[in-house]
Amino acid sequence: MRHTSPVTVYLTLLIAMLCQLFPWVGQGIIFRPDFMLVVILYWLLRAPHLCNIGTAWFAGLLVDLATGSLLGQHALSFSITAFVALSYQRRLVLFNSWQLAGYVFALLMIERIVILLLKLFEGNENPGWHYFWPIITGLLLWQFMILMFGGLTRPKTN
Amino acid sequence: MLKGVHQKLEAQQTPAFFVRGPSLFSRVIFFCALSVSIMAIDARFNYLSHLRQAFIAALHPLEVMANAPSDWYRDIKKYFSAHNQLVQENYALKQQAFEQQVKLQRLDTIQAENQHLRSLLNGNVPLQPNAVLGEISHMGRDPFTHVVVVNRGSRHNIKAGQAVVDSKGVIGQVTRVYPFTSEVTLITDKELSIPIQIERNQLRAIAFGEGNNTLDIPYLPTNVDIKVGDKLVTSGIDGVYPAGLAVAIVTKVQQNPESPFAKIVSTPVAGVSNHLQLLLLQLPDAKESAVPQPAAAETTEHKKDNINDSNNKAKTNAPH
Structure with missing residues (x-):
């Protein structure tokens, strides 16, 4: 496990919140990645002692408050995703970067599906395939996080 | 002794560095x-x-x-907008102002006449809604709902339920008010419905948002007199939206043999995505909105005149 300072974690979460608040005009909203979720997942997988299901839940609640959607739905989806992410967290050391990307893809997919189910229960129409675009953009954001803050495990030293 | 070994193993199953509180x-x-x-x-x-x-x-x-x-970007873009464009815009605006002044002169006389007729008939004074100009600060962040956020809130006396219009027609209704901002639900949102009238034949109905940039007018029989291209205006029955504001234009009328109702789809005329400024109309007082019966009949008569008037105007504007 690599050393991480709590300041970095909370600062990046704040920046993610800012990005979430950034005004997305018109059709751009389709491609908007879930900034908060990707950043939370990164810290969950890298520093589980700093970031836990409770943090994910709280972040989801903030997203709900900011988006004005039904309170608690992002909180629910974030905590379920965090649970799945953490239950395999110790095996990630064995994954190469492609496998890791696939794993993150699956996690983002879980979050989208939970939200979709909740929205359908609320009586919304089926949004169509473009609803899943944020997974792709979220993966790009994930790669960006890895570039910025390094991989999940300590780089190999020869 | 066996028990002791067992206890040791038990203790080793969760080493201290893995313990993180509850499972x-x-x-x-x-x-x-x-x-x-x-x-x-x-x-x-x-x-x-x-x-x-x-x-x-x-x-x-x-x-x-x-x-x-994005605000900086807009300001910088405004600053560097070409001189040519400004001159053109100035010219167009001047022309528009002139045309509107001519119309306003007629409106004054018509209004005076209307007031006079109403006083003769003991009718109510028509509602003159006050309005607050707001600016869209961003679109809603939830892609499922059709919401815009406006930079006017409870500090500016905005109340939930106020109607919101732009220069072309009705945009929606204020649904949530925060201290500095407020949420406007668009008429295309599936939670919102709006009482309308077909401009051509004064047929009253209620239009519901469909959640995908169109409006639906359900529960009308298949032989209803609505054609593609008909203009929907607010009927003013609810007391929230003033009567006669443009809402939408019918784009599709479909008769399904299996259903007793026609499927009527229309698209809103107000351009939400390409306007920034909009007007938040003040809610009428409860006292004023109680319009007696004869006066209501009179207003529809008057509205017909207005509509003919606006049609004429549309024709005169067409060659531009």
Whole structure:
């Protein structure tokens, strides 16, 4: 496990919140990645002692408050995703970067599906395939996080 | 002795550096239950609206920060907009102002005449809604709902339920008010319905948002007199939207043999995505909105005149 300072974690979460608040005009909203979720997942997988299901839940609640959607739905989806992410967290050391990307893809997919189910229960129409675009953009954001803050495990030293 | 070994093994199963409080599973169950109960409370009761308002107010500085880059971009673009374009715009605006002045002169006389006729008939004075100019600060962040956020809030005396219009027609209704901002639900949102009238034959109906940039007019028989291209205007029955504002234009009328009702689809005329400024109309007082019966009949007569008038204007504007 690599050393991480709590300041970095909370600062990046704040920046993610800012990005979430950034005004997305018109059709751009389709491609908007879930900034908060990707950043939370990164810290969950890298520093589980700093970031836990409770943090994910709280972040989801903030997203709900900011988006004005039904309170608690992002909180629910974030905590379920965090649970799945953490239950395999110790095996990630064995994954190469492609496998890791696939794993993150699956996690983002879980979050989208939970939200979709909740929205359908609320009586919304089926949004169509473009609803899943944020997974792709979220993966790009994930790669960006890895570039910025390094991989999940300590780089190999020869 | 065997017991002692067993105890040692038990202790080794969870070494100290892996212990992180309650197990993952119990945590996720706890937080799921918490969020489900919050959802239930939020959906059924109104307890959390104050919390939401307080949070949005606290978030305002962050929001301003997040909006800053696009605001700067807009300002810079405005600053560097070409001289030529400004001259053209100035010319167009002058022409528009002149045309509108001519129309306004007629409106004054018509209004005076209307007032006089109403006083003769002991009718009510028509509603003159006051309006506040607002600017769209951003679109809603939830792609499922059709919401825009406007930079006017309870500090500017905005109340939930106010009608919102732009220069072309009705945009929607204020649904949530925060101290500095307010949420406007668009007429295309599936939670919103609006009482309308077909401009051509004064047929009254209610239009519902469909959630995908169109309006639906359900529960009308298949032989209803609505054609493609008909203009829908507000009927003013609800007392929220003033009568005669443009709402939408019918784009599709479909008769399904299996259904007793026609499927009528229309698209809104107000351009939400390409306008920034909009007007928030003040809610009428409860006293004023109680219009007696004879006066209502008179207003429809008057509206016909208005409509013919606007049609004429549309014709005169067409060659431009």
